[in-house]
Amino acid sequence: MASDFHSHRPKSAARTLVSCRAEELPYYPLASLELHPWFLPERFEPFSAAFRAAARTAAAIGEAGLDRLRGPSFEVQVQYLDALLELAAAEAKPVVLHCVRAVPELLAAVKRHPGTPCLFHGFRGKPELLEELRRHGFYVSLNPAVLGSMPLFEHLRRTGLDRIGFETDDTAETVEAVLARAAARLSMPPAVLEAVTDCTFEHFLGR
Numbered sequence: 782m783a784s785d786f787h788s789h790r791p792k793s794a795a796r797t798l799v800s801c802r803a804e805e806l807p808y809y810p811l812a813s814l815e816l817h818p819w820f821l822p823e824r825f826e827p828f829s830a831a832f833r834a835a836a837r838t839a840a841a842i843g844e845a846g847l848d849r850l851r852g853p854s855f856e857v858q859v860q861y862l863d864a865l866l867e868l869a870a871a872e873a874k875p876v877v878l879h880c881v882r883a884v885p886e887l888l889a890a891v892k893r894h895p896g897t898p899c900l901f902h903g904f905r906g907k908p909e910l911l912e913e914l915r916r917h918g919f920y921v922s923l924n925p926a927v928l929g930s931m932p933l934f935e936h937l938r939r940t941g942l943d944r945i946g947f948e949t950d951d952t953a954e955t956v957e958a959v960l961a962r963a964a965a966r967l968s969m970p971p972a973v974l975e976a977v978t979d980c981t982f983e984h985f986l987g988r
């Protein structure tokens with residue numbers, strides 16, 4: 782069965798890590814408690830007891846993270862991210878991270894809370910950034926928009942698929958279709974890519 786590393790709703794029979802609000806958690810077998818930087822309050826407020834309880838039952842936490850183009854002040858976003866990483870460490874949960882133009886700050890925040898499996902979702906950068914993230918221990922889920930990137934796929938053919946996943950996020954495509962396109966790019970049977978990424982997904986989720 783294929784694995785969709787990040788979406789906001791299931792789109793097929795694939796195992797899908799659905800990023801959702803606390804009250805939606807019970808509807809999905811694999812739910813991730815969202816705290817999207819776009820929708821944070823203007824000022825930091827400590828997490829409610831309900832949010833903390835939801836974190837305990839979720840399969841993962843996030844998407845959360847940093848975005849220089851949207852959301853409240855960057856300072857407030859960093860405060861929330863630190864609090865979230867602390868909660869994730871306390872509950873031993875992996876974290877799904879959103880990052881727009883803030884890689885150094887994201888790396889610094891993760892470094893302050895070592896030991897938590899982190900997924901950099903929606904990756905659409907260059908091979909150098911991919912390597913930097915893997916070197917820092919991140920799992921990296923590729924944005925469907927980078928499936929056409931020759932340099933990135935040449936890099937993956939050379940360096941392998943360690944810690945690499947695929948996602949559908951808010952696109953309409955299924956992850957099976959995404960994997961088929963990626964497998965063609967990698968000159969690999971889709972079933973093999975599916976098996977490799979299933980394994981990575983399990984590993985990220987700590988199963």
Ligand SMILES: [Zn+2]
Pocket residue numbers: 787788789800844950951
């Ligand atoms: Zn998303």
